[in-house]
Amino acid sequence: MAVISRGFGRRARESDPKLPPGQYLTEDFPVLSAGPTPRIDTDQWAFRIVTEKNLATTWTWADLMALPIETIDTDIHCVTRWSKLGTTWRGVSLDTLFKDIDTDYQFAMAHSYGGYTTNIPLADLLGGKSWVAFEFDGKPLEPAHGGPARLLVPHLYFWKSAKWVNGITLQKRDDPGFWEQNGYNLHGDPWTEERYW
Amino acid sequence: MIVGGWMPARVSTVTASTTNARILEIVVPGWPGNLPGQHLDIRLTADDGYQAERSYSIASSGPGEVVELGVDEVPDGEVSPYLTQVIEPGDELEVKGPLGGYFVWHADDPSPVQLIAGGSGIVPLLAMARARASARVSTPFRLLYSVRTRADAMYADEIDGLAAQGIEVTWAYTREAPAGWAGTTGRLTPQALAASVWPAAENPLTFVCGPTGFVEASADALVAGGQNAARVRTERFGGA
Ligand SMILES: Cc1cc2nc3c(=O)[nH]c(=O)nc-3n(C[C@H](O)[C@H](O)[C@H](O)COP(=O)(O)OP(=O)(O)OC[C@H]3O[C@@H](n4cnc5c(N)ncnc54)[C@H](O)[C@@H]3O)c2cc1C
Numbered sequence: 121m122a123v124i125s126r127g128f129g130r131r132a133r134e135s136d137p138k139l140p141p142g143q144y145l146t147e148d149f150p151v152l153s154a155g156p157t158p159r160i161d162t163d164q165w166a167f168r169i170v171t172e173k174n175l176a177t178t179w180t181w182a183d184l185m186a187l188p189i190e191t192i193d194t195d196i197h198c199v200t201r202w203s204k205l206g207t208t209w210r211g212v213s214l215d216t217l218f219k220d221i222d223t224d225y226q227f228a229m230a231h232s233y234g235g236y237t238t239n240i241p242l243a244d245l246l247g248g249k250s251w252v253a254f255e256f257d258g259k260p261l262e263p264a265h266g267g268p269a270r271l272l273v274p275h276l277y278f279w280k281s282a283k284w285v286n287g288i289t290l291q292k293r294d295d296p297g298f299w300e301q302n303g304y305n306l307h308g309d310p311w312t313e314e315r316y317w
Numbered sequence: 318m319i320v321g322g323w324m325p326a327r328v329s330t331v332t333a334s335t336t337n338a339r340i341l342e343i344v345v346p347g348w349p350g351n352l353p354g355q356h357l358d359i360r361l362t363a364d365d366g367y368q369a370e371r372s373y374s375i376a377s378s379g380p381g382e383v384v385e386l387g388v389d390e391v392p393d394g395e396v397s398p399y400l401t402q403v404i405e406p407g408d409e410l411e412v413k414g415p416l417g418g419y420f421v422w423h424a425d426d427p428s429p430v431q432l433i434a435g436g437s438g439i440v441p442l443l444a445m446a447r448a449r450a451s452a453r454v455s456t457p458f459r460l461l462y463s464v465r466t467r468a469d470a471m472y473a474d475e476i477d478g479l480a481a482q483g484i485e486v487t488w489a490y491t492r493e494a495p496a497g498w499a500g501t502t503g504r505l506t507p508q509a510l511a512a513s514v515w516p517a518a519e520n521p522l523t524f525v526c527g528p529t530g531f532v533e534a535s536a537d538a539l540v541a542g543g544q545n546a547a548r549v550r551t552e553r554f555g556g557a
Pocket of ligand 1: 144146148200356371372373374375387388389390391392393394395396397398437440441528552553554555
């Protein structure tokens, strides 16, 4: 039984069945990250996938732009409790990037410029579930929101959607990334409130 | 790190800090203690079952079941006006925590520390300054605190007293400076910031906390000024 807080009442606010438990709607786009915002030019940008055989496949910005680009309409949910509904992104599906990758490993670690990491099971990355996104609301993704490109894994809390992403390393076990070592859940499903350890 | 379920808590004292901010002491039976810089989540439940949850930094640290919070009212907000206007000693709420293992200061780290706070962002940074005193270490600390006006400064007297402990304090006023103030008023410029922080050569560990826009601008200016980005830790409270 929850404790009742005397004098606390519902504010006249929209509620929405698309909001996971414990989340509230925001109209703006909050920024959360562990440090300063890196600024990476697209002509310096590269993305690589590294397998257990230490084989690396690398894409430049031009390579990425030459791949099939998808439009993603989705809701996003941050572990700090804001959710934003009906956002629109453009990006390349991880299914496309993984087409010729040969791995037996089931887990991935995403890496970012600036040193951020976050772990994600392959099952949460493939099958139309994640993208390398470079456009938000019709505009190039701003550096504060992870531009030039970020991972977009909208069915998990947004810390999994690594900003300034520059690669994925396959890993044997679901070893924790940056926030996961600092107190956040290994998986991060907003609907079951997998927030913390 | 220990994070269990929701723990019942009772408000023990409520103190006005500014016209829009209050310091709350809550008693959390079984609280495991916390490191300076950590936060907790608060859950409020209305009598019709409606719930709201938000994060608040902890101004206190170390062992004990009394936890101090400093809350600034966000106009039109849902939770902060309740905490700054309605809640009184004896009232109950729930907390989860302590949370966060990165935006924390460890008293055995000898690096010079730079604290940069905007508004209520002072709360976790004050916890670090207090922890320095209780650990009886003389780690070099500097604090830069940006507020709209002097009247908006939370913990103003305590911060003025930090100088006596050897912490260098620089104030920045964005709207209105107190009478006799020699500096300029307005948003913190990269030059003003650079003039009051530890030089990059000292390899300071920097903690920046406050509203998102403040943190973005300050962290950008630090990096542009040559500070090592990997040594700049940020916590963004949301809003502009
Ligand atoms: C890790 C962490 C620690 C925090 N610690 C503290 C703390 O120690 N003291 C404290 O006072 N607050 C702190 N906050 C902010 C706090 O969690 C709430 O966001 C804040 O109190 C507003 O909540 P609300 O329900 O009143 O407003 P809401 O109903 O959530 O929001 C109302 C409007 O205000 C905007 N807004 C939200 N937060 C802010 C803000 N901080 N400044 C300006 N506009 C805002 C929203 O975008 C929205 O448009 C912390 C946040 C985080 C993530």
